[in-house]
Structures are given as structure tokens and as C-alpha cells.
Amino acid sequence: MxxxxxxxxxxxxxxxxxxxxxxxxxxxxxxxxxxxxxxxxxxxxxxxxxxxxxxxxxxxxxxxxxxxxxxxxxxxxxxxxxxxxxxxxxxxxxxxxxxxxxxxxxxxxxxxxxxxxxxxxxxxxxxxxxxxxxxxxxxxxxxxxxxxxxxxxxxxxxxxxxxxxxxxxxxxxxxxxxxxxxxxxxxxxxxxxxxxxxxxxxxxxxxxxxxxxxxxxxxxxxxxVPAPVGVKDAPARAMIFDSVYDSYRGVVTYVRVVDGTLGKRERIRMMSTGATHELLEIGTNSPEMLSADGLGVGEVGYLITGVKDVRQSKVGDTITQQNKGATEALGGYKDPKPMVFSGLYPLDGSDYPELRDALDKLQLNDAALVYEPETSAALGFGFRVGFLGLLHLDVIRERLEREFGLDLIATAPNVVYRVIMEDGVEHTVTNPSEFPEGKIAEVYEPVVRATVLAPTEFIGSIMELCQNRRGTLLGMDYLSEDRVEIRYTLPLAEIVFDFFDQLKSKTRGYASLDYEPTGEQSAHLVKVDILLHGDKVDAFSAITHRDQAYAYGVRLVAKLKELIPRQAFEVPVQAAIGSRVIARETIRAIRKDVLAKCYGGDISRKRKLLEKQKEGKKRMKMVGSVEVPQEAFIAVLSSDESGGKTKK
Known part of the structure; x- marks a missing residue:
């Protein structure tokens, strides 16, 4: 039936x-x-x-x-x-x-x-x-x-x-x-x-x-809004304005077509690298991907070539046809300059290759991300990564942990300094461990032009905050009777950590902040080293203003004293500027009770045992090394990033 x-x-x-x-x-x-x-x-x-x-x-x-x-x-x-x-x-x-x-x-x-x-x-x-x-x-x-x-x-x-x-x-x-x-x-x-x-x-x-x-x-x-202008019959020119990595389809490139037409199954050429590919798929986002036969003048869409190498699709590059393509590339974009640098290290050293691949793929999706390999005596192999700000750092770190399953340690963020020695040699410092030893003539730090908009009743609080952060007043304009725009020149290092939080706190959330880099200025900056048992730990080094160095040193040695477990010998924890120690704490030794079995008897027996223990401790102190647990690094670096906010 x-x-x-x-x-x-x-x-x-x-x-x-x-x-x-x-x-x-x-x-x-x-x-x-x-x-x-x-x-x-x-x-x-x-x-x-x-x-x-x-x-x-x-x-x-x-x-x-x-x-x-x-x-x-x-x-x-x-x-x-x-x-x-x-x-x-x-x-x-x-x-x-x-x-x-x-x-x-x-x-x-x-x-x-x-x-x-x-x-x-x-x-x-x-x-x-x-x-x-x-x-x-x-x-x-x-x-x-x-x-x-x-x-x-x-x-x-x-x-x-x-x-x-x-x-x-x-x-x-x-x-x-x-x-x-x-x-x-x-x-x-x-x-x-x-x-x-x-x-x-x-x-x-x-x-x-x-x-x-x-x-x-x-x-x-x-x-x-005017319609886009382009030459329909000219060789195709399309600007890459974004890219993303898809684990199944490879690199997905987002383009804006300026001249000509790009069609499916065409051979295309990247004008900056000269690499050629076949267009496997072309289409638009509506808002999901919608395949099409091609893209014409003024249209915005995506291209898929099946390429897995993320370095071949650079944001700002121009795409044209392989045969009879354009000879002149489009203007492209200015490369952004990183404002803040931080070291990213895998908790497990064997994850280093995975971290490198993850950063490659994220850089495709985030063109403002820059990085280079670096090593640390304390943390092993990792990368020095440049960010546009602390929120950018926080987002990238969280994406690496979520999307790629990595466990990471991030060192305390710092900005880029320029150091000129007395003999005229110039150093660019992106990491405190790179800060040169010897006689320094000048240290230059980046400065920004900060614009604060707020109700007029908070002018006093805002100016006090900016003056405490070594700011210089540029001017002030009233946008209306009750709103004011205040402009300051501020050192970048003073605002990237907690300036925005303090500003919101002092203005009950009504102020807003914007800043842009404007160059650099000379400043009295010093490098503060942390010594454990006389050995420098590079991960804890920091570059601060001379007036704030003592407070930073005291805060960090006190924190390390709490976090580092007691050893069999006494461990001094010191903060130093060059060879001068500015703060010290001592982690007391664990002492074994060697007199536990001595009941009564001659006192000389007890003294002999204590002297023997004392000699052993002295010998151990000479050859012993302090093992800093991974948890201590994480706690100190994260507390310095957040806990230090209110004190910096």
C-alpha cells in the first residue's frame, strides 16, 4: 500500500x-x-x-x-x-x-x-x-x-x-x-x-x-551617505580590513572592493607578499556567511582561499587578480604602536609551541597585537607581547586561555622607555631586565595627551588626581554650563594601571577619559630589582619613578615574605636600586628540634648539638638556592597588577 x-x-x-x-x-x-x-x-x-x-x-x-x-x-x-x-x-x-x-x-x-x-x-x-x-x-x-x-x-x-x-x-x-x-x-x-x-x-x-x-x-x-566610487572595468583592488582563523576552512579574509570585480574560482595575488591563491569561496555577511558569485565596486564581503598559514593574510594588504592585476596597491593602514608590554609565559614549559601558534592565530584576528620571543631565568621560555592598553591585555590573555586551553603567567605590564648612556649609546627598553647597568645620562618615558570630560563640580578632584600622577595642565573648556573638558599631558606609565578606576571613583562615575600618544619626556626613572638570597629574580624587576621606588620595594618584599615557603636556612628578601638596598624582609629558617632526645644530662651535650646545627645551617646557606613556587609568581604578579592599583 x-x-x-x-x-x-x-x-x-x-x-x-x-x-x-x-x-x-x-x-x-x-x-x-x-x-x-x-x-x-x-x-x-x-x-x-x-x-x-x-x-x-x-x-x-x-x-x-x-x-x-x-x-x-x-x-x-x-x-x-x-x-x-x-x-x-x-x-x-x-x-x-x-x-x-x-x-x-x-x-x-x-x-x-x-x-x-x-x-x-x-x-x-x-x-x-x-x-x-x-x-x-x-x-x-x-x-x-x-x-x-x-x-x-x-x-x-x-x-x-x-x-x-x-x-x-x-x-x-x-x-x-x-x-x-x-x-x-x-x-x-x-x-x-x-x-x-x-x-x-x-x-x-x-x-x-x-x-x-x-x-x-x-x-x-x-x-x-555618498555611494562608493570606483572604476568597474579596472583591474580588481580590494583592501583587507580584517581576518579570522577558522580551524575547518583556514583563513577567512574580510575585504572592501575598491575597483573592479572579484569572482569565484579566480586566481588572486596579495600585493605585499606576492603570494597567489585560488578563491574557493566568496560572499557577504548577512549577518551569517552567504556565498555569492563575486563582489563588485564598493561591496564588503569575505574571501576563503583554503590557506592555513596565517601570515599570508595581512590586514591592510591589497588583493588583485594574478593575471592582468593592478600594479598600484591601496594606501593600507598605519601600523599601531603598542602602548603597554607584558611577558606571557606558559605554566607548563612544554606548551611553548602551542602558545606561539595561538598568538599567530590571534594576531590574524587582532592586527594591533605584536610579540617576540623572550626567556626568563625564573619563568622559562615565553613571549614579550605588546598591547594597546590593560583591557586589551586582559582580553588577549583570557582569549588565549579560553580558545586555546593554555595556562599562562603574565608579568607586570610596563611601557617602552628610551635610555641614553653617558657615552651616547641609546637603548630601547621594553622589559625591565633590559634596563642597562652603568652611568645613565637620560631616561625618556612616553607621554599622552589625556582628555577628561566631567561635570564642573568635580574639577578640583580631577586636577588633584592628575597633579599626583605628574600631570601638566594644557587647558580647560566649558562645553556647557555644567560640563567641562580638561586636557592634561600625563606619563603613560601613570595612567595605564589604575588612573581610570581612580577617576571614576573620584567623580562618582560621571567622568570619561580618552588619551592619545604625543611623544616622550625626560624623567627620573630607576630600576628596582628584587633579590632572593642575593640573587636577582628578573620577573619581579620594575621601572618606577624615583619618588615611588621605596614604596614599591617595601610592598613587594612584604608580599614575597608571605608567599615564599620557609627554607632550611634563613632567606633575605631585598629590594635594591643598583647596588643600594632600599627595603628588606627576612624569611626565617625552619629549625629542627635537635634537643628533643636530650633529657637532663650535661649542658655541654646540648651546646654541642646546637653548634653542630648552626654549622650545618651556615654551610647550607652558602650552597642552598631558593625555590620560588609557581603560585608565588602568579600571586605576586597578579597582586602587583591589581593590588598595586590603589597604592601606586
């Missing part, structure tokens, strides 16, 4: 009803016929990114755009959809920029009725990830400048705005969170208008949480 089978064909993309129409305020006005990549007229493409200060609602606004354009079904939707890493979702911050392709048919304006392609990039807000933002801006023609309607313009708002202006981008000013009870849209719209150079009425008001005003924002993007 036969069975009836019912066949149901899935609806075509043209007639499928987006899931976001089911409920909620984000409802597309018309069914969208999405143009195929490589066939899209550049005049219908808009490339833009969202920039803002931390926690002003970039990722939430991106969520509403995903819903409104129907590219993510309601049942798959989650908050901060484009934040893919667990660490991003746990910390509630964006670390990696994410590009996504959105179809949009404007409901009003010059593009009304025709479906446009919006390539939107959601960017991070923290100062440590400014390099991510700068790369995203270079792939766009316009940007949405987002400001919290309850908090107003913050330091990173200004920093990102200046970055956008340097790239000659069209700026769309937007006030977010207008649904909050504390929102002051009229006041902050005027501030934002003065900053951007427009009328307060031109500042859009939206609520990324409810979706209010997001349709008008997308219409404004289509209207104001």
Missing part, C-alpha cells in the same frame, strides 16, 4: 515575510528583493559604521537594524547579536568590529522605492580598541555618530568624531536612549549640533531599545 507524500516548497526570498513583522516595532514597510552581490549598482550601495562612547547603544542599535531589515529571523534574534565571542557577551562590551549586509528600501527621500544595500559595521567603544574603529572607518563613506541622550557627549565620542573627520566621512548625528526618564534630548542635541556643525533639528532622535526612529535613521543614511 503506497503512502501519500506532501511536498511543501519554501517561499522565495521575494515573497517570504520577515520574522520581524510578527511582533515588535521594527516592521519593514515592503517585501525586499535583495540584489545579488557583484550585480549591485554601486549607486545603490551605502557603506557606514556606528561610532560612539562606551555603552551608548551601538550594538543595540545594530540589533534593531538587523530586525528592521529582516535579515535575522525573530526566533534567532538575541541581544547584541553581532557580539559573537563569549567574552564580549559576558563583559557587555564590543571587542571586534563586525560587518553585516542589510537590504533597505527607503520609505521617503530620493531613493524611495528602490532597494539599497547597506554595509553596516558595528565598532567597539573602548579606547584600547581605537585601532579597530580606525580600520572600520577606512572601509566606509559615512558614519552614524551616536550619543546617549541621558549622558551627553563623552571623551570617546570626541575621539571617534575626530577619526571620522580625518577620513572625510559624512557624519549622521544621532541621539539614542530618548525613552529614558533622565534623557535631555533638547540640551544634548544643541551640544551635538555645535560639535558637528549642523542645526539641532538635524540631529535624529532614536531609541535603540524600542526601535523608535530607526526607520528614519536608515532613510537618512541612504539620503546623506
Amino acid at each position: 503506497g503512502r501519500w507524500r506532501l511536498r511543501i516548497d519554501p517561499p522565495s526570498p521575494e515573497t517570504r515575510r520577515p520574522a520581524s513583522q510578527e511582533s515588535g516595532p521594527c516592521v519593514p514597510a515592503t517585501p525586499l528583493n535583495v540584489p545579488e552581490p557583484s550585480r549591485t549598482d554601486p549607486a545603490l550601495i551605502r557603506n557606514f559604521c556606528i561610532i560612539a562612547h562606551i555603552d551608548h547603544g551601538k550594538s543595540t542599535l545594530a540589533d534593531r537594524m538587523l530586525q528592521l531589515t529582516g535579515v535575522v529571523e525573530q526566533r534567532q534574534m538575541r541581544a547584541q547579536y553581532l557580539d559573537r565571542m563569549d567574552i564580549e557577551r559576558e563583559r557587555g562590551i564590543t571587542i571586534k568590529s563586525q560587518a553585516v549586509r542589510l537590504p533597505w528600501a527607503p520609505t521617503e527621500g530620493p531613493g524611495q522605492g528602490s532597494t539599497h544595500i547597506l554595509n553596516m559595521i558595528d565598532t567597539p567603544g573602548h579606547v584600547d580598541f581605537t585601532y579597530e574603529v580606525s580600520r572600520s572607518l577606512a572601509a566606509c563613506e559615512g558614519t552614524v555618530l551616536l550619543v546617549d541622550a541621558a549622558q551627553g557627549i563623552e571623551a570617546q565620542t570626541l575621539a571617534n568624531l575626530y577619526l571620522a573627520m580625518e577620513n572625510d566621512l559624512t557624519i549622521v548625528p544621532v541621539l539614542n536612549k530618548i525613552d529614558l526618564p533622565a534623557a535631555q534630548p533638547e540640551k544634548f542635541a544643541e551640544e551635538l549640533a555645535n560639535l558637528v556643525g549642523c542645526e539641532p533639528g538635524d540631529v535624529l532622535r532614536v531609541s535603540a531599545k524600542t526601535g523608535l526612529g530607526v526607520e528614519a535613521l536608515l532613510d537618512r543614511v541612504v539620503r546623506d
Whole structure:
């Protein structure tokens, strides 16, 4: 007996009803016929990114755009959809920029009725990830400048705005969170208008949480952001703005096509290295990977060549065809300079090759990461790694431990110094162990130009904090009656550890900070060494200002006295500057009771036993070496990183 089978064909993309129409305020006005990549007229493409200060609602606004354009079904939707890493979702911050392709048919304006392609990039807000933002801006023609309607313009708002202006981008000013009870849209719209150079009425008001005003924002993007410009018939040129390593498919490269067309199965050439590959797959992110036949002028997408060597896909490189390709590469990106250095060592020395491979793969995904091998007498083989700040360090360390299963020790972070000897020889010091011995003429440390935005009532507290950190006041401007911008020159070493925490504490969380490197200055810096039983332990060495050296030495020797187990002999723990000891603690010896079996009898017998023990201890002290347990290294280095914050 036969069975009836019912066949149901899935609806075509043209007639499928987006899931976001089911409920909620984000409802597309018309069914969208999405143009195929490589066939899209550049005049219908808009490339833009969202920039803002931390926690002003970039990722939430991106969520509403995903819903409104129907590219993510309601049942798959989650908050901060484009934040893919667990660490991003746990910390509630964006670390990696994410590009996504959105179809949009404007409901009003010059593009009304025709479906446009919006390539939107959601960017991070923290100062440590400014390099991510700068790369995203270079792939766009316009940007949405987002400001919290309850908090107003913050330091990173200004920093990102200046970055956008340097790239000659069209700026769309937007006030977010207008649904909050504390929102002051009229006041902050005027501030934002003065900053951007427009009328307060031109500042859009939206609520990324409810979706209010997001349709008008997308219409404004289509209207104001210019279409990409490129030569369609020229040899292909595409800029790599990001890459990621996939354990199954190899290197996935994200590109922005500037000229010409890239097609599937073409042979391509990397212009900086000359390496050639076959394009196995090409497509766009909508927001998941969507394969296509090719990418045309102005389009943003991904390429997969099957290459496993992560060094062959460098961010900022230009891709062209192998045959009859372009001869002139695109401008590329400025390489970021690391602000902070720290040593990363595996707990188990045999994990060193795994750590090297893990750093290779992370560097592909994070172009701001730099590293080189180094060795430590105490910790073995590891890497000296450069970061853009302490949050960057913390995130990289956590990613190495989570994604690659490594157990790591990170040494205390320090900045890069330039040391000039009296004989004119110059040294660049990225590690305290590299600090030269002998007669030093000058030591130069990096300085930054710090901008603090805060309510006027906290001016005194902020100035006191900056003066204590060896700061020099550059100027002060009032943005409004109750908000002030204070500018200081500060040594980088004074702000990378705990300056931001102290600033937030003294201003009840209302202040915001941004900084940029501005050069270097001469300073009275010294190297503090820690000696255990007369031997230097390089992992505990630090470069500090002469005025703070004594406090650092006292704090560290006291901590080591608690953590290092007692030996069979007395162990002195000393902090020294050169040959001069500035602090000392003594770990007392474990003493065996040699008189336990002497009951009564002549006192000379007891004296003889004690003298014999004393001679043995003296002999042991001469040849003995102190074993510092791994736990002590971890505890001291982590406590110096965090516990030292309040005392530094």
C-alpha cells in the first residue's frame, strides 16, 4: 500500500515575510528583493559604521537594524547579536568590529522605492580598541555618530568624531536612549549640533531599545551617505580590513572592493607578499556567511582561499587578480604602536609551541597585537607581547586561555622607555631586565595627551588626581554650563594601571577619559630589582619613578615574605636600586628540634648539638638556592597588577 507524500516548497526570498513583522516595532514597510552581490549598482550601495562612547547603544542599535531589515529571523534574534565571542557577551562590551549586509528600501527621500544595500559595521567603544574603529572607518563613506541622550557627549565620542573627520566621512548625528526618564534630548542635541556643525533639528532622535526612529535613521543614511566610487572595468583592488582563523576552512579574509570585480574560482595575488591563491569561496555577511558569485565596486564581503598559514593574510594588504592585476596597491593602514608590554609565559614549559601558534592565530584576528620571543631565568621560555592598553591585555590573555586551553603567567605590564648612556649609546627598553647597568645620562618615558570630560563640580578632584600622577595642565573648556573638558599631558606609565578606576571613583562615575600618544619626556626613572638570597629574580624587576621606588620595594618584599615557603636556612628578601638596598624582609629558617632526645644530662651535650646545627645551617646557606613556587609568581604578579592599583 503506497503512502501519500506532501511536498511543501519554501517561499522565495521575494515573497517570504520577515520574522520581524510578527511582533515588535521594527516592521519593514515592503517585501525586499535583495540584489545579488557583484550585480549591485554601486549607486545603490551605502557603506557606514556606528561610532560612539562606551555603552551608548551601538550594538543595540545594530540589533534593531538587523530586525528592521529582516535579515535575522525573530526566533534567532538575541541581544547584541553581532557580539559573537563569549567574552564580549559576558563583559557587555564590543571587542571586534563586525560587518553585516542589510537590504533597505527607503520609505521617503530620493531613493524611495528602490532597494539599497547597506554595509553596516558595528565598532567597539573602548579606547584600547581605537585601532579597530580606525580600520572600520577606512572601509566606509559615512558614519552614524551616536550619543546617549541621558549622558551627553563623552571623551570617546570626541575621539571617534575626530577619526571620522580625518577620513572625510559624512557624519549622521544621532541621539539614542530618548525613552529614558533622565534623557535631555533638547540640551544634548544643541551640544551635538555645535560639535558637528549642523542645526539641532538635524540631529535624529532614536531609541535603540524600542526601535523608535530607526526607520528614519536608515532613510537618512541612504539620503546623506555618498555611494562608493570606483572604476568597474579596472583591474580588481580590494583592501583587507580584517581576518579570522577558522580551524575547518583556514583563513577567512574580510575585504572592501575598491575597483573592479572579484569572482569565484579566480586566481588572486596579495600585493605585499606576492603570494597567489585560488578563491574557493566568496560572499557577504548577512549577518551569517552567504556565498555569492563575486563582489563588485564598493561591496564588503569575505574571501576563503583554503590557506592555513596565517601570515599570508595581512590586514591592510591589497588583493588583485594574478593575471592582468593592478600594479598600484591601496594606501593600507598605519601600523599601531603598542602602548603597554607584558611577558606571557606558559605554566607548563612544554606548551611553548602551542602558545606561539595561538598568538599567530590571534594576531590574524587582532592586527594591533605584536610579540617576540623572550626567556626568563625564573619563568622559562615565553613571549614579550605588546598591547594597546590593560583591557586589551586582559582580553588577549583570557582569549588565549579560553580558545586555546593554555595556562599562562603574565608579568607586570610596563611601557617602552628610551635610555641614553653617558657615552651616547641609546637603548630601547621594553622589559625591565633590559634596563642597562652603568652611568645613565637620560631616561625618556612616553607621554599622552589625556582628555577628561566631567561635570564642573568635580574639577578640583580631577586636577588633584592628575597633579599626583605628574600631570601638566594644557587647558580647560566649558562645553556647557555644567560640563567641562580638561586636557592634561600625563606619563603613560601613570595612567595605564589604575588612573581610570581612580577617576571614576573620584567623580562618582560621571567622568570619561580618552588619551592619545604625543611623544616622550625626560624623567627620573630607576630600576628596582628584587633579590632572593642575593640573587636577582628578573620577573619581579620594575621601572618606577624615583619618588615611588621605596614604596614599591617595601610592598613587594612584604608580599614575597608571605608567599615564599620557609627554607632550611634563613632567606633575605631585598629590594635594591643598583647596588643600594632600599627595603628588606627576612624569611626565617625552619629549625629542627635537635634537643628533643636530650633529657637532663650535661649542658655541654646540648651546646654541642646546637653548634653542630648552626654549622650545618651556615654551610647550607652558602650552597642552598631558593625555590620560588609557581603560585608565588602568579600571586605576586597578579597582586602587583591589581593590588598595586590603589597604592601606586
